[in-house]
Amino acid sequence: MLSHPSRRTVRGALVATAAVVAAALPTAPATAQPSPADALKKYNELSEKASQLNQDHLKAKDDLAAKQGELDKAKGDLANAQKAEESLRGHVDVLTESTFEGARFNQISALLVSDSQQDFLNRMSAINILAADNAEALKNLTDAVNAADAATKTANDATEASKKLLGEIEAKKADLDKQLAEAQAQYRSLSNTVKNQLANSGDMSNISVPAGTAGRALQFALDQRGKRYVYGSNGPDTWDCSSLIQAAYRSAGVTIGRTSYAQAAAGRPVSRSEVKAGDIIVYYSSQSHVAMAVDGIRAVHASTEGVPVKIADIDSIGPISVIRRIEG
Structure with missing residues (x-):
């Protein structure tokens, strides 16, 4: 007559089996750092x-x-x-x-x-x-x-x-x-290298602007290059994206809304191929970010915390939602 194994014997066998399985599995790094x-x-x-x-x-x-x-x-x-x-x-x-x-x-x-x-x-x-x-x-x-x-x-x-x-x-x-x-x-x-790249003010050279309201607004925006981004700030030493655009056009004698949502409805719409200096470019489906065109290729904007007001390629900023022209 065969005797049943004791509970201690079964438990020991299970532990041993688990150890063998664990040893066979590949081990993941203890602390995987993101690139x-x-x-x-x-x-x-x-x-x-x-x-x-x-x-x-x-x-x-x-x-x-x-x-x-x-x-x-x-x-x-x-x-x-x-x-x-x-x-x-x-x-x-x-x-x-x-x-x-x-x-x-x-x-x-x-x-x-x-x-x-x-x-x-x-x-x-x-x-x-x-x-x-x-x-x-x-x-x-x-x-x-x-x-x-x-x-x-x-x-x-x-x-x-x-x-x-x-x-x-x-x-x-x-x-x-x-x-x-x-x-x-x-x-x-972020690494110091990345932080330094973000903090770079980019192109600070003199840029010619057109005459008129759009040119005056653009000149104001360009003059703010290098200033810090702060959420909800209204200037004059720090800006968020929409306060910069509002202040720029206010300096040219034009009143527009404070938010990027309001600015997405200002003026009249123009296509991407029609973009010229002073146009307002609103980004993302949420219309949560806004910049001002320097020309048909570049725009100046207050990006985000840790990044100063700077010039960037229009299409690199994000997916464009609408483009509005205040003058003309």
Whole structure:
């Protein structure tokens, strides 16, 4: 009769088998370091996402400012409506008091107290005027009450919308901060050689610009070469991509939106083959990055953190979404 092996014997056999299998498998490096190219690619991806979140955050702030303007107007309309209602209500109260004091007469009473036909006609005319005045005052009061109610609703709606936008801003800011932390951590992981390449200001030579608005805007943008990129910055010593473009055209006397989203709708569209100095080039399907054409080949832009404002090949910056011309 065969005896069953003990649990200890079985367990020992399994351990031995596992050791043999493990020894036969290829071993992976304990710490696989990404190549410099992979590290840079990851940094660019994180930076692009941060740029989009930055534009989202800026747009939410613009939306809040617009909604605050609507709220201020609604409050002003409400105050005016309440003032008009108060004034008209006083007018109606006077007419009501006059009615109780006997100021309102009907045709029969006018006929009974009239001394002559002319006196009757005069009394009837006065009665009609008083009635019309009363009716108009009541209508005006009703209109004022309705206007006050509508203004109250508008003000309440604008207040709620502002609160919602404030919540969205806080959420977008939290997302942006998280994304920035990841991008900055990735930047710190880059080699010094790569960091130095990113920090190079590139072509700093004098570049001729055309006359007119586009030329003045381009000159401003070119003058910012070498300045640092900072998310959400509005200059004058640091920029993000859209603040640079907005400030450039502001220096030329033209007002455009603060975000790359707004700038993607400014001016009129032109094709890639038509690009000339001063055109606004918006990148990525998200339209989260923007540059300004130096000519048909190059553009100046504020790229990302760790990279100064510099000139780059138009097509190397990223996939083009739209190209807009402000002048001409």
